Amino acid sequence: MAGLDCDLESIIVDLSSTPLERLADLTDDVIAAATRCAGGSHDASLPLWNNDGVQPPAYG
Amino acid sequence: MDRHRLNTAELAAMVSGRVGPALVEGLRAAELSKHQLLLEAVRRSAARQLPRDQAEPIEHALTDLADLQQRSPVAAREVIGRPQIGVWAMLFLRALRNGETPDTGYLKNLVRESRAADPRGSRVPRLEVSSGGLTLSVRLDDSDPHFGIYGDRATIDSTADLKIWLQRLAEAWHLLVRHAPDTAAAIAGAVNTLVPLRHGGRTASFSATSDWAFGAIALTLPANALDFAEILVHEFRHALLGAVTDLLPLLVPEPSRMLYSPWRRDPRPAAGLLHGAHAYMGLLDFWQRQGATLPAAARFLRWLEPTREALERLAASGALTELGAHLVTAMRSQAERWHEEPHLPAELRDPRRSDVARHALDAAADHRLHWRMRHLRPDGAAIEKLAEHWRARRRPFPVSVHLVPAPAQRLMPSGRSMLLERAAGRTADPAVEATGADEAHLLEGRYAAAAAGYEVRVDARHDPDAWVGLALCHLHLQPDAFLCRQPEVVAALHTRLRHRGPDAAGAPVDPRRLSEWLSDHRRRGD
Numbered sequence: 001m002a003g004l005d006c007d008l009e010s011i012i013v014d015l016s017s018t019p020l021e022r023l024a025d026l027t028d029d030v031i032a033a034a035t036r037c038a039g040g041s042h043d044a045s046l047p048l049w050n051n052d053g054v055q056p057p058a059y060g
Numbered sequence: 061m062d063r064h065r066l067n068t069a070e071l072a073a074m075v076s077g078r079v080g081p082a083l084v085e086g087l088r089a090a091e092l093s094k095h096q097l098l099l100e101a102v103r104r105s106a107a108r109q110l111p112r113d114q115a116e117p118i119e120h121a122l123t124d125l126a127d128l129q130q131r132s133p134v135a136a137r138e139v140i141g142r143p144q145i146g147v148w149a150m151l152f153l154r155a156l157r158n159g160e161t162p163d164t165g166y167l168k169n170l171v172r173e174s175r176a177a178d179p180r181g182s183r184v185p186r187l188e189v190s191s192g193g194l195t196l197s198v199r200l201d202d203s204d205p206h207f208g209i210y211g212d213r214a215t216i217d218s219t220a221d222l223k224i225w226l227q228r229l230a231e232a233w234h235l236l237v238r239h240a241p242d243t244a245a246a247i248a249g250a251v252n253t254l255v256p257l258r259h260g261g262r263t264a265s266f267s268a269t270s271d272w273a274f275g276a277i278a279l280t281l282p283a284n285a286l287d288f289a290e291i292l293v294h295e296f297r298h299a300l301l302g303a304v305t306d307l308l309p310l311l312v313p314e315p316s317r318m319l320y321s322p323w324r325r326d327p328r329p330a331a332g333l334l335h336g337a338h339a340y341m342g343l344l345d346f347w348q349r350q351g352a353t354l355p356a357a358a359r360f361l362r363w364l365e366p367t368r369e370a371l372e373r374l375a376a377s378g379a380l381t382e383l384g385a386h387l388v389t390a391m392r393s394q395a396e397r398w399h400e401e402p403h404l405p406a407e408l409r410d411p412r413r414s415d416v417a418r419h420a421l422d423a424a425a426d427h428r429l430h431w432r433m434r435h436l437r438p439d440g441a442a443i444e445k446l447a448e449h450w451r452a453r454r455r456p457f458p459v460s461v462h463l464v465p466a467p468a469q470r471l472m473p474s475g476r477s478m479l480l481e482r483a484a485g486r487t488a489d490p491a492v493e494a495t496g497a498d499e500a501h502l503l504e505g506r507y508a509a510a511a512a513g514y515e516v517r518v519d520a521r522h523d524p525d526a527w528v529g530l531a532l533c534h535l536h537l538q539p540d541a542f543l544c545r546q547p548e549v550v551a552a553l554h555t556r557l558r559h560r561g562p563d564a565a566g567a568p569v570d571p572r573r574l575s576e577w578l579s580d581h582r583r584r585g586d
Contacts, residue, residue: 004068004069004386005067005068005069006067006068007065007066007067007068008065008066008067008068008308008383009063009065010063010064010065010066010090010306010307010308011063011307011308012063012064012090012093012094012097012306013061013062013063013064013093013097014061014062014063014064014089014090014093015092015093015096015097016089016092016093018096019126019129019130020099020122020125020126020129020136021126023096023099023100024100026097026100028104030061030097031097031100031101031104032101033097034094034097034098034101035097035098035101035150035153049268049269049270049271049295049298049302049335049339050266050267050268050269
């Protein structure tokens with residue numbers, strides 16, 4: 001990290017001005033970033049942050 | 061192609077409790093890009109893995125969505141940005157991966173419904189509340205199948221149901237805008253869906269957020285406006301941190317060791333502590349801005365110190381990336397400022413003069429001590445040897461303890477824990493009643509009397525809850541007692557001595573004497 005006030009580039013491409021039909025042009029690795037985020041893959045159960053220490057699935 | 065970017069100074073401000081509109085807008089835009097990527101991932105996976113007739117509904121739905129985007133980019137963004145899109149896409153991809161049948165018709169129905177529906181005639185009611193020029197507009201969605209991830213949903217099937225949700229949300233919104241208008245504005249910019257849940261036998265309110273459903277908050281109907289406002293702040297902060305971790309890693313990939321979390325009764329990974337601390341930094345900010353008003357001041361006192369301690373454990377965990385460490389440092393600095401420059405009068409903060417402060421201290425200690433008694437197990441051979449040293453009047457030695465997570469069914473809070481939380485949070489929970497004289501003494505601050513009662517209980521049988529009560533009393537009677545630091549060691553040794561017979565003189569083993577004896581190795585600098 002360069003400093004205390006800097007911009008960091010993320011793993012997600014900015015598609016704010018990309019029409020849906022152009023998504024077919026993206027490479028698989030760019031697409032895969034979306035399924036890897038949130039700290040896990042879609043193999044894992046969906047992370048659920050909750051305020052209850054007993055109720056599974058408990059992740060918060 | 062450009063990637064979404066995050067500014068570290070804005071992130072540091074966010075984690076410390078205050079979130080700016082530019083950051084929320086940036087995170088919302090990034091979540092929209094994530095959903096677009098997920099839709100394309102679904103399309104590709106369906107085309108590759110499903111028979112043509114099953115993949116077609118996905119292609120058709122995306123064609124319809126693309127048409128909508130051409131005619132009305134705003135309407136298309138609204139559909140793509142819906143929180144259930146993320147959940148559906150992830151469940152779809154997971155089903156394909158596991159060889160199960162994915163829900164191929166869902167997207168087409170959602171797009172068709174959104175194109176056709178007059179918002180006033182939609183099956184999903186919308187709650188809209190305004191205060192001080194700020195409006196929150198959310199769907200109250202009790203029917204989307206993919207929101208089943210949160211648990212059993214409450215059905216909103218009458219005008220009366222809708223009215224009570226609207227009324228309570230309006231009161232909460234008023235409170236939030238009045239005390240924390242910037243937080244309210246940020247919530248209005250990000251939260252678009254509430255998922256009503258059934259209480260399902262819970263005595264306390266329940267709320268949840270999923271990292272795959274940015275913008276949605278699931279919750280049971282809160283009991284009052286403050287609880288509702290707190291849930292909005294709390295869950296919004298989970299959603300914010302989830303969106304940040306979608307973009308940049310805050311934790312190293314290796315699984316972390318399990319840690320004590322003051323918000324949960326089970327041992328937690330570093331990710332859990334990070335989320336808990338981040339949520340509570342927002343709540344502390346909200347309570348702090350309400351000054352000495354109760355119950356906000358009581359809740360601030362209840363949670364400041366446990367949050368500070370959790371941040372210290374996180375900082376020392378070795379689980380953080382460089383950015384994660386930077387953000388934890390920012391949170392620690394803010395928590396330190398709240399600690400060093402208290403906004404509450406001294407008489408309210410002093411546990412010897414204020415029931416509010418005393419109950420805050422006791423509820424926090426009760427939670428920590430319970431966690432130790434439930435999940436930490438002293439080394440058995442060392443306890444056996446320690447018992448021999450005790451009987452032979454030799455010096456004690458340090459005993460190592462191991463984390464052995466207790467099963468979920470043993471994690472229910474004790475009656476005393478619930479009483480203390482109710483007293484500390486100034487909540488009204490009719491299901492909680494004093495269960496015995498010990499609890500009544502303890503709540504009233506008669507610690508010597510309470511301790512005598514707990515000593516009788518620990519003498520009679522193995523009673524972890526009584527050990528916690530006894531240790532809690534000693535926090536006031538003799539704060540440096542070994543029992544307050546490691547009750548699990550004193551309890552294990554006491555149990556061992558009880559089973560093997562008392563001391564040579566035949567007297568029962570006094571827990572206080574055991575605790576003093578165990579302190580001995582520390583005093584001598586061993």
